[in-house]
Amino acid sequence: MTEVTAPKSSVTAAQFADEIRNELKYTQGVTIEQAKPADVYVATATAVRKHLMDSWMKTQQDMVNGDTKAVGYLSAEFLMGRQLRNALLNGGLTEQFEEAVKDLGFDPQEVIDAEYEPGLGNGGLGRLAACFIDSLASLGVPAFGYGIQYRYGIFRQEFDEDGKQIERPDYWLTNEDPWGHIDYERDQRVNFGGEVVEEDGKKVWKPAWSVRAIPVDYMVPGYESGRVNTLRLWQARSYDEFDLLTFNKSDYLDAVKPKVKAENISKILYPEDSTQEGKELRLEQQYFFASASLHDAIRVFYGNEENPDLTTFPNKICFQLNDTHPVIGIPELMRILMDEYGYDWDTAWDITTKTFNYTCHTLLPEALEVWPVSLIAKLLPRHMEIINKINDQFMKELESLTDDEAKAERMRIVTAGENPVVRMAYLATYAGSHVNGVAELHSQLLKDVTLRDFSDLYPAKFTNVTNGVTPRRFMKLANPGLSDLITEGLGTDKWLEDLELLKNLEPLAQDDEFVKKFAKVKYDNKVRFADFAKKEYGFELDANTMFDTMIKRLHEYKRQALKILEVIATYADIKSGKVKVDDLQPRTVIFGAKAAPGYYLAKMTIQLINNVAKVINNDPDVMGKLKVVFPWNYNIRVAQMLIPATELDEQISQAGKEASGTSNMKFALNGALTVGTLDGANVEIRNLVGAENFFLFGMDVDQVEKMYADGYEPAKYYEADPRLKAAIDMVAGGTFSNGDRNAYAPLVSDWLTKDWFMTLADFTAYHDIQAEIDTLYGDQLEWNRKAIINVANSGYFSSDRSIEDYLERVWMTGPLK
Numbered sequence: 026m027t028e029v030t031a032p033k034s035s036v037t038a039a040q041f042a043d044e045i046r047n048e049l050k051y052t053q054g055v056t057i058e059q060a061k062p063a064d065v066y067v068a069t070a071t072a073v074r075k076h077l078m079d080s081w082m083k084t085q086q087d088m089v090n091g092d093t094k095a096v097g098y099l100s101a102e103f104l105m106g107r108q109l110r111n112a113l114l115n116g117g118l119t120e121q122f123e124e125a126v127k128d129l130g131f132d133p134q135e136v137i138d139a140e141y142e143p144g145l146g147n148g149g150l151g152r153l154a155a156c157f158i159d160s161l162a163s164l165g166v167p168a169f170g171y172g173i174q175y176r177y178g179i180f181r182q183e184f185d186e187d188g189k190q191i192e193r194p195d196y197w198l199t200n201e202d203p204w205g206h207i208d209y210e211r212d213q214r215v216n217f218g219g220e221v222v223e224e225d226g227k228k229v230w231k232p233a234w235s236v237r238a239i240p241v242d243y244m245v246p247g248y249e250s251g252r253v254n255t256l257r258l259w260q261a262r263s264y265d266e267f268d269l270l271t272f273n274k275s276d277y278l279d280a281v282k283p284k285v286k287a288e289n290i291s292k293i294l295y296p297e298d299s300t301q302e303g304k305e306l307r308l309e310q311q312y313f314f315a316s317a318s319l320h321d322a323i324r325v326f327y328g329n330e331e332n333p334d335l336t337t338f339p340n341k342i343c344f345q346l347n348d349t350h351p352v353i354g355i356p357e358l359m360r361i362l363m364d365e366y367g368y369d370w371d372t373a374w375d376i377t378t379k380t381f382n383y384t385c386h387t388l389l390p391e392a393l394e395v396w397p398v399s400l401i402a403k404l405l406p407r408h409m410e411i412i413n414k415i416n417d418q419f420m421k422e423l424e425s426l427t428d429d430e431a432k433a434e435r436m437r438i439v440t441a442g443e444n445p446v447v448r449m450a451y452l453a454t455y456a457g458s459h460v461n462g463v464a465e466l467h468s469q470l471l472k473d474v475t476l477r478d479f480s481d482l483y484p485a486k487f488t489n490v491t492n493g494v495t496p497r498r499f500m501k502l503a504n505p506g507l508s509d510l511i512t513e514g515l516g517t518d519k520w521l522e523d524l525e526l527l528k529n530l531e532p533l534a535q536d537d538e539f540v541k542k543f544a545k546v547k548y549d550n551k552v553r554f555a556d557f558a559k560k561e562y563g564f565e566l567d568a569n570t571m572f573d574t575m576i577k578r579l580h581e582y583k584r585q586a587l588k589i590l591e592v593i594a595t596y597a598d599i600k601s602g603k604v605k606v607d608d609l610q611p612r613t614v615i616f617g618a619k620a621a622p623g624y625y626l627a628k629m630t631i632q633l634i635n636n637v638a639k640v641i642n643n644d645p646d647v648m649g650k651l652k653v654v655f656p657w658n659y660n661i662r663v664a665q666m667l668i669p670a671t672e673l674d675e676q677i678s679q680a681g682k683e684a685s686g687t688s689n690m691k692f693a694l695n696g697a698l699t700v701g702t703l704d705g706a707n708v709e710i711r712n713l714v715g716a717e718n719f720f721l722f723g724m725d726v727d728q729v730e731k732m733y734a735d736g737y738e739p740a741k742y743y744e745a746d747p748r749l750k751a752a753i754d755m756v757a758g759g760t761f762s763n764g765d766r767n768a769y770a771p772l773v774s775d776w777l778t779k780d781w782f783m784t785l786a787d788f789t790a791y792h793d794i795q796a797e798i799d800t801l802y803g804d805q806l807e808w809n810r811k812a813i814i815n816v817a818n819s820g821y822f823s824s825d826r827s828i829e830d831y832l833e834r835v836w837m838t839g840p841l842k
């Protein structure tokens with residue numbers, strides 16, 4: 026094998042300019058005079074792909090010919106963000122690009138901005154998948170990302186004049202997608218419906234309809250590794266372009282129905298996050314990509330061998346199930362092995378259990394997917410038989426493992442009774458080799474609560490892998506100012522591959538000169554975001570105020586309500602004269618959040634925040650010292666601008682509800698201080714950066730549990746804290762709805778009578794910590810010292826470290842030799 030070297034490209038800017046010119050002419054057919062920035066973007070992307078091509082092909086060859094087990098990351102979501110800058114960085118072409126494009130007469134940023142962000146994910150889970158495939162490639166581990174190329178990604182969010190969220194379709198493929206390569210020759214047939222019959226004592230599935238799965242391949246270049254992996258996203262197409270039979274019998278519209286039905290499968294990303302929709306189309310999507318991906322992996326490793334020895338399959342590749350969305354892949358692999366390759370049940374089971382591992386991303390019971398047996402039986406009759414048999418085998422196994430019948434009954438994969446369902450998390454836990462949570466606290470709670478029965482009987486399956494984020498995108502690309510300063514401080518840029526090196530920055534927190542440089546970088550990032558926000562949203566932001574940010578999906582458990590109630594209470598203090606506006610540190614409170622289209626209270630919270638912003642921002646009594654802004658359509662691009670500009674990061678979920686969080690890691694690495702509860706990865710961040718450099722408040726998991734047990738009465742807290750009362754009264758009294766007292770009645774009533782996530786109970790503690798934050802912010806040198814200490818101690822949160830943990834604890838493999 027030849028040496029694999031890092032692709033620090035030796036191409037010159039002039040050569041790169043020629044390559045771009047060539048693509049413009051020979052691929053796109055436009056002259057340089059005719060070219061628009063979008064043309065140059067496509068040409069550049071095409072040129073970069075060619076630079077990566079040799080490494081891509083070699084990585085695939087080494088993977089197939091070598092004996093290093095590969096990883097298949099099965100995920101319904103990959104929230105990649107824009108690709109060009111990342112590909113340039115990893116291709117070693119950034120500087121050449123800047124110069125070449127300028128020489129061609131274009132503004133590099135305009136070329137970058139011509140790329141439409143692919144929003145093929147909802148939030149943290151999808152972005153984690155994107156960080157993980159970046160790290161896999163950067164570590165040189167052979168891997169595939171497998172998912173769906175949705176035609177419509179997460180909706181584009183707008184606000185109407187009442188501040189309500191409007192969802193618009195995200196047709197991200199309106200322009201050319203130069204990154205995705207459609208490979209018609211590597212398609213797969215995916216079958217649905219029909220029935221199972223017995224032929225010669227064998228079960229034979231006679232499907233009713235099928236869909237053609239066509240792979241669209243994206244290169245995943247590693248940073249400085251010389252490796253390029255593949256993200257393979259499936260597109261659904263119809264086999265019958267046009268059903269002639271129907272056409273002859275009836276009419277034109279009916280004749281295209283099968284085509285429409287087939288292509289619907291990859292049409293749209295479900296905008297649900299941490300809740301499950303339970304729709305038939307979603308199960309179709311899940312099976313569609315799981316089935317196509319498993320068949321694809323067999324094709325990759327065994328070619329078209331007539332009788333491949335699939336007992337070696339678990340040595341070739343292991344699959345990570347990113348939450349329960351691909352879990353239908355478990356009975357599918359059983360079916361493939363038995364029905365397509367003739368293995369007996371026990372052999373198939375042995376192969377299958379060695380192949381799959383499962384990551385759980387939630388603690389919310391409503392997020393644990395279940396599918397009605399009736400639905401699976403209709404859509405995938407053979408799979409339902411297999412799942413039933415897995416359940417029978419499991420119940421037998423339990424008989425020998427425990428005498429506790431109630432416990433065995435609780436653990437059923439297929440529930441008993443009238444409307445039985447399949448619990449996908451249980452299926453994955455039983456059939457997978459390993460189960461992991463995504464932060465230490467989360468993994469502990471999985472063992473103690475959510476999957477307790479399973480961890481009692483199968484303790485060895487359970488492990489933790491704390492999430493991470495890629496420093497390439499979220500530091501180097503998002504925050505070039507800080508990246509340069511870190512490189513200067515450390516005297517090397519090796520930290521981008523070994524993030525624990527950041528630790529060596531810690532002494533510099535005591536060096537006033539360095540602290541001032543750090544403060545300057547933060548200030549410049551704030552100005553950069555203010556300029557962006559002015560252009561993009563028309564907001565006027567003052568970079569001399571504290572940037573206090575809360576970005577994440579809008580969910581009751583995440584408690585955006587807590588933040589906005591504290592803002593309202595402060596506003597009420599100012600209005601009533603209890604607090605002089607000059608006694609507060611000036612703040613800009615920034616929200617970014619999408620709500621699931623059907624999530625009523627979440628959407629109402631968005632509306633409330635927008636209208637609080639309208640009132641406060643226009644009130645002369647506040648004099649711009651407290652400002653609330655809500656940039657709509659929060660996405661990866663906005664995150665990359667906003668995180669480096671943020672000074673205070675809000676991670677204020679109810680303890681025991683946020684599995685991990687990943688923006689918390691991005692913020693700490695970019696020098697924001699966190700205000701947060703003891704939840705998810707906050708716990709680990711606080712342990713690493715030190716309690717004195719983290720603003721902790723609120724109840725912990727045990728206190729929350731006790732409060733549920735004792736009976737929680739939110740109204741008591743409303744009565745007990747006059748600031749809280751004033752804030753809720755303002756909302757109820759119509760201050761933010763032009764006097765309409767009904768506008769937010771459902772929200773107010775929920776707070777006072779239910780408040781499931783105990784926002785009111787944590788309110789006073791939240792205010793107290795905000796007062797401390799205000800004081801510390803007055804001492805800028807101290808504040809920035811703490812921010813630097815946060816950066817220095819957050820190297821653990823590189824997704825490279827997460828992947829190394831997976832390699833060691835779950836996948837038992839490593840880099841290509």
Ligand code: GPU
Pocket residue numbers: 147148149150151153297298299300348386387392463492683684685686687705
């Ligand atoms: N998460 Br379940 C999602 O983004 N979507 C989901 O459907 C589910 C979980 C998030 C968790 O809420 C977050 O805490 C975690 O950091 C992230 O997954 C990645 O593990």
